[in-house]
Amino acid sequence: MSQPTSSRSNLAEALSGWPPPVLDPHGPFSNTVTSLTWVLIALVTLIFALVCAALWVALYGSDTLRARLGGEGVVKWFGLVVPAGVLFLLLAWGLTLAAGLTTIQGDELRMRVSGNIYWWRVSYLDAAGKELHADANELHIPVGRPVVIDMVSEDVIHSFWVPKLGGKMDMIPGRTNRLKLQADRAGVYGGQCAEFCGGAHSLMGFVVVAHEPEDWQRWNAARLARQQPQPAPAAAPVDDEVLRGSRLFGEAGCAACHRIAGTSAQGLSGPDLTHIGSRQSLGAGILPNHRGTLIGWIGDSQSIKPNNRMPAYRSLQAAELHALAAYMESLK
Known part of the structure; x- marks a missing residue:
C-alpha cells in the first residue's frame, strides 16, 4: 500500500515554514477558520490605524481638531455605538461561519480521540459509535471526506489542533466535544495540543496522514481484517x-x-x-x-x-x- 508522499514526516517539519499553517488551509473547515482570522487581522489593523491617527491629532493637531476629537458625540459614537455594532456583526457572522464545523450529515468518517498526559488515544468508530480498531498519536483519514472526531479527556484539559485541516477544540474531562476535519490533498499534517496540560505540554503532538480514497480503503480493510474474528498481532517474530x-x-x-x-x-x-x-x-x-x-x-x-x-x-x-x-x- 502506498503512503502519502511528503517530506514532512514528523511534527516539527509539518508545522514549519511560511505562511504559518493556520494561514495555509488544506481543507474546507480550515478555510472557514482562516477567513475569520483574516477578517480579525483586518479589523485589528484598522483599529490600530485609527488609534494612531487619534493620538497624532491629540499631540500635534490644531485646537479645533482636538476639540472635535474630545467632543461628546465622538465619544458616544466611536467609544460605544460603533464598537458594539462591530462586535455584534462579527459575533453573528462568526457563529454563522462556525455552524457547519460540528454538524453531522451522516456520511462522515467517525473517530474518537482521547487526550492523555502526554499522548493521544485514537479510536476508529462505526456509524453507531462502536470502536472498530484503535491506534495512538496518529490519525489516518481519506482525502475529500469529512471526519467527525469526538473529543474526550482522560485526565486534564487538552486541546486538539491540526492547523492546516481545522480549528482547535478543547478536550474536557467528563464531557464530549466534537470537531470536523477534512483534507483536500494527500500528505502528512502536524497536530499539537493547544492547551497547557503539564510540563511536557509542548511535546504532546501527533500527525494526521491523509490518503487518497483508494489507499485509505485498503489501509482500513487491512486494519479491520486484523480484528476479526480474533485480533492478530501486527507481525509474528521472524528472527x-x-x-x-x-x-x-x-x-x-x-x-x-x-x-x-x-x-x-x-x-x-x-x-x-x-x-x-x-x-x-x-x-x-x-x-x-x-x-x-x-x-x-x-x-x-x-x-x-x-x-x-x-x-x-x-x-x-x-x-x-x-x-x-x-x-x-x-x-x-
Missing part, C-alpha cells in the same frame, strides 16, 4: 532478535501498560502498540520513528520527554534495548 524482544516485552513489564493485539499484552494505560512499526512518529509526534529513536525512547524516555508516564529503563543492557526496538519495529 532471534525479534523473538527475544517479544519475550523481553513481557518480562520487563511493558505489557502492564501497553496493548499488542493478539498477544497477552492488553494494558490500557499507555498507547496501543499493535502497529507502532508503521507509524510516522514516536513519542506523540516529537521524533521520527525508526530503530534508533525506539532504542532511545525505551531506554530513557524521561530525558526526551520529561514528566511523561513511562519510566526510564536504564537497567536494560544495550543488546536488550536493540531486541525490544527490533520487536517494536516489526509491528506493522
